[in-house]
Amino acid sequence: MAEPLIYELSVPGREGAKPPQLDVPPAELPVDLLREELPLPEASEVDVVRHFTRLSHLNYSLDEGMYPLGSCTMKYNPKVNEVAARMPGFTGLHPLQSEETVQGALYLMYHLQEAIQKIGGFAGVTLQPAAGAHGELTGVLIMQKYHLDRGETQRDTILVPDSAHGTNPASTNMCGLRTVQVPSDERGNVDLDALQSLVGEHVVGLMLTNPNTLGLFDENLEEIIALVHGCGGLVYGDGANMSALLGVMRPGEAGIDVMHFNLHKTFSTPHGGGGPGSGPVGVVERLVDFLPGPVVAQDAELSDDEAPYFTFVTPPKSIGPVKSFWGHFGVLARAHTYIRMLGDEGMKRVAEHAVLNANYLLSRIKDVYPLPYDRICMHEFVVAGHFAEAPGVRALDIAKRLIDYGLHPPTNYFPLIVHEALMMEPTETESQQSIDAYADILLKIAEEARTHPEVLHDAPHHTPVRRLDEVRAARQPVLRYRREA
Amino acid sequence: MVYIPHTDEERQVMLASIGVERIEQLFNDIPEQYRYPTLGLPEPVSEMEILEELQELSAANLNANQVPTFLGAGAYRHWVPSVVDAIISRGEFFTAYTPYQPEISQGTLQAIFEYQSMICDLTGMEVANASHYDGATAAAEAVLQALNVFRLKRKKIVLAPTVHPQYRAVVRTYAQGLGLEIVGDEDPTLPLTKVVELVDENTASLIIQSPNFLGELEDLTGLADEVHRRGKKALLAVATNPLSLGLLTPPGAFGADIVMGEGQPLGLGLNFGGPYLGFYTTRQKYARQMAGRVVGETVDVEGKRGYVLTLSTREQHIRREKATSNICSNQGLMVLAAAVYLAALGKQGFRKIAELNYHKAHYAAHEIAALGGYEIVSRRPFFNEFVVRCPAPVAELNHFLLEGYDYTIIGGYDLERDYPHLAQHMLVAVTEMNSREEIDDFVAALAEFRATGGYHG
Known part of the structure; x- marks a missing residue:
């Protein structure tokens, strides 16, 4: 109804x-x-x-079932996080209260900064950015200002691999910089020869998603970083896929200079039907002074042994604030709770099981769904939603048919470099049974594509609304309710 | 292991299916010297223990809901009807992703459509997007939209000095690589009538705020026409407090091209500054230059009404390096909260809340003005915030209110932090949450501060 x-x-x-x-x-x-x-x-x-x-009731949600949207990391959102964020001494805090009256909140923020530094291998962290794309903007502004501060005003170009999220080039453009695309090689890595020909003194940095959006760890990581650093550029890490690396590798240690984290992906905070997210940015030592302000510091002079004292400090060469106040505190409280409950061992377990689950799902379907890059994947993988024996069936049809079976489709048509892409990320919180059930349906749909393609074209059949006319929505936009005249 | 369901036996079955013996083998692409570092996080704790820890942290804060609070300056203590948290706590809403699959996301999509409609009604504007991060980033996006409208050919932005200092700072952060000239707020005392004179043919937008940061209502009559005339169709962007629009003529009715601001007063808790909600509206003719997600109405294959994300060709995942904004995740759940808040209060309740703010703020100002030693410097009428000149530095007064008086009171905002010429000036916010008793206590405390000479003056 x-x-x-x-x-x-x-x-x-x-x-x-x-x-x-x-x-x-x-x-x-x-x-x-x-x-x-x-x-x-x-x-x-x-x-x-x-x-x-x-x-x-018209929504599908993670609380209802598996939600394997690639690149989105729809892992379980622990209920304790919600209790944590709703503590009255958190929800009732005005952001401009004097520091002495908000020490509990500053303690939480300080320890979250520290935890993210440790997880990422960074020297400093800002919690201010509101989302992943906002963290990207922050990171690019930091790289830009770093070069300007050194007098290298000629640097105007950001290198972005062709598999990157669309937000990377958009963030670059927002900073008035040029984007130059770097192609991928036949194994899904950044093409080293191409990169070699693109680096130079005009390069601000490279934005690298690793594991990349194909779910593959770049086998040339060290060479890539050496090439970019060699020309005086910085390496930005897009942390959207950090779930695969928790406790397994610290990007900052490997030469990534600046990286955003998605608390709403990697650290289990809910997506809220499109937000709020939170996109903290970690940086190595040489970029700490450029972080947006303020960050939380422990004030040694005001601290005594029993009660450390925390204050807000604006870094000396800060790019400036990127939003009002201090960040999405309610989201920070959730992520802090999650990290405190996992610790070192838990982090490693997350990455291991995220990768195990993705490879297991892939092993179940790879004989049927064409796999463009046949390698061990990380936390997600991309297959083609297209079969030689069923030329009329597209990735979109497969996605919509999954809905008929009560499942959420994977990400489709991204990354752009794979034809009819289906990008799947089961996450570590799914059991073998739920992955098996998903794989069984995917195999069944592949069979239907051969035998009854029309069933896929017409899907979904049982939803409150069926395929919606998106062309009409865009050409004759109705963006608000209009009263009858 | 917490949140990981696998048994040892299942792990073995899964590894066998993949064709490896140990999980570690899945990570062989990672250079060996970086593999499996020690993180050094604190020892993990159970749910029971973390809740004890957090309760201690929560209790270490002074909860502004439990003491009389007169602090605003962009974030306000308001009554949030119980229905708001009840609805946004439903897993069907908060554990869903951005509604990319409309057939199984109609709940989120329709709620956003209703939000867009109500925000348009409130502001008197034609189209609203599905939110920015907060008021400050909404102001920055107004700049980007204006640049976009003039195809990046105009390089000047005029900012009134009475726009929230954080909004102005964030605009400058966003704009630092774009080679813009941002003027208007160098002299913090420049009146709006003079600020407007800075608008010229190279100006993409004038950005003002009303009620402004000092609580005053700007005179919007004829302003849009003047901006359009001086600036050859330059855009007038107005930041506003949406709650004030329960009472006041909205900027849309005065011809503004963009109306945006901080949506926190619409049913969102203080939460130490976030997550909040940047609401954002513009004219129909600029819909395609507006950033952010937008929900539109359409029909399905059977002709049934439904909702989808639309106008996506403007967005970063299609335009990539041609996009002028990169916004992706927004404030979805806060949009839902605002929609429920507006629906729950409705036409009469929302107006009533706005009136309570107005009357209580004017009552407080009247009582403070009668004290002697304190002067109300804001032009009347204001909405729910006004400026008081105090007999001593505001920091001293606030310290007294917090610790030196019979009750703990959170005083107003010290304007000297942003406006050097406003030393000893406090920005006082009064909302429906401040009972008469609280206001009277506050006034009595101000009187005692002066009487006891708790200041140097």
Whole structure:
């Protein structure tokens, strides 16, 4: 059943949640400044609860089942994280309270900074960026300012592999820099010869996703880093795929100079139907002074043994703040909780099982789904959603058919360098049984593609709405509710 | 192991299927010298223990909800109806991803569509996106949109000095590589009438705030026309407090081209500064230059109404290096909270909350003005925030309120931090959460501070 819009449930004169009575003498209202009408819906509280509850039933969610969107790391969101973030001494904190009144929050932020430094092998961390792409922007600004500070004003180019997330070149453009694309080689690595011909004194840095978006660890990592450092450039690590490396490798140790982390991927905080995320950025020693401000520091002079004292400090050459206040504290509290419960051994286990699960799923389907790069994968892999024996069936059809079986499709049509890509990331929190069930359905759909392709073309069949007309949505945009005239 | 379900036996079966003997073999591509470092994280704890730890940290903070608080400056203590957290705590919403598969994401998509509609209604604008990170980044995105509208040919942005200092700082952070000229706020006392005169043919946008950072309502009458005339169609972007629009004529009705700001007052807790919500609206004609995700209505193959993410050709995953914004994850769950908040209060309740803020702020200002030694310097009327000139540095007064008085009170914002000419000026916020008793206590504390000479003056 379709759910009406909240406006369509509105009844003139109906009241919702009730504010308190005015307990002070009223002031005179500025008559000439008052708005004429306020066309918000009028619904009762019970109407509102039922409306949004019914809407919730139209969503597929991670709490319902496996959600193997490649590059998105839809791992289980622990419930304790939600309890943690809702502690009254956290939710009730005003961001501009004096430091002495927020020591508990600063303690948490300081220790999260420290933990991310240790996990990534970095010398400094900012928790301010609001999401992964925001962390990228932060990282590129840091690289840019580092070179400017050294007087190397000629550096205007960021190298981006062709397998990169679209946010990499977009972040580059936001900083007024040029993007030059680096091709991949036949094993899915950055093409070293091409890179060799592209490096030079015009290069700000290279943005490297490793494992890359094919789910492959770049076999030439050390050569790549040496080439970029050799021309005076910096190496940016896109940390979207950090789940594969937790406790297994520290990017900062391997020569990555700056990297963002996605707390909403790697560190289990929920995606919220599109946010909020959190994109802390870690940097090596030579970039620490450029971090956006402020960061949390432990003040040795004000600390005594029993109670260390924390303060906000703005790094001396800071690129400036990238958002209001200090970061998505509510998300930070969740990630802190997760890291505290895992420790060193837990981190390593996450990476190992994320990689084990991806390789296991791949082993179950690779004889049927064409695999463009036949290697051991990391936490995710890419196959082609296209069969020689069923030329009319596309990746999109397979994705939509999965929905009929009550499963969430993988990422499709990304990365762009694989034709009809299906990108799958089971994550470590899925059991063998749930991966087997997913693999069984994928194999069944491949069979259907040969025998009954029309079933795939028409999928999904049982959802509240079926394939939606996206062309119409874009050509004749209806972006808000309009009252009947 | 916590959150990892595998048994030893299952691991063996899985490894055999892959064709390796040990998990470590899966990591052979990693250069050996970097493999398996010691991280040095603290020893892990159980759920029970971490909750004890966090309760201690939580208790080490002074919870602004438990004491009289008069601090605003961009984040406000408001009543959040219980329904908001009840809805956003549903796993169906908060454990879903960005709605890329519309057939199984109609809940999120429709909620965003309703949010976009209500935000348009509030601001008097034609299109809204599905959010930016917060008010400051929404202001920065307004700059990017304006540059985009003029195809990066105009290089000047005019910023009023009464725009939130953090918004102005974030605009400068975003713009540092773009070779822009950002003017208008060098002189913090420059009135808006003079700021507008800086708009010229090379200007992409004038950015103002109303109610401004000092709580005052700017006169928007004729402003858009003047900006369009002086700046040959330059854009007027107005940051606003959405709650004030429960009462006041929205900037959209005055012809603004972009209306945006901090959505935290719409049902989001203080949370030490985030996650909040950057709401963002513009005119229909600029819809394709606006960044961020947008949900649109369409039909399915059977003609049934449904919702999808749309206008995606503007976005980074299609445009890549041609994109002017990189936003991807936004504030999805906060958008839902704002939608539930607005729906739950509805037309009457929302107006009522706005009125409570207005009346209580004016009551507090009236009482403070009567004390002697304190002066209200904001032009009336304001909305829920105003500036008080104090008899001593605000830091001293706030210290007294926190520790020197009978009750703990969180005082207002020290404007000297951003405006050197406003030493001894406090920005005081009063919301529906401040009972008359709290306000009277605050006023009494101010009186005692002055009377006891807890200052040098």
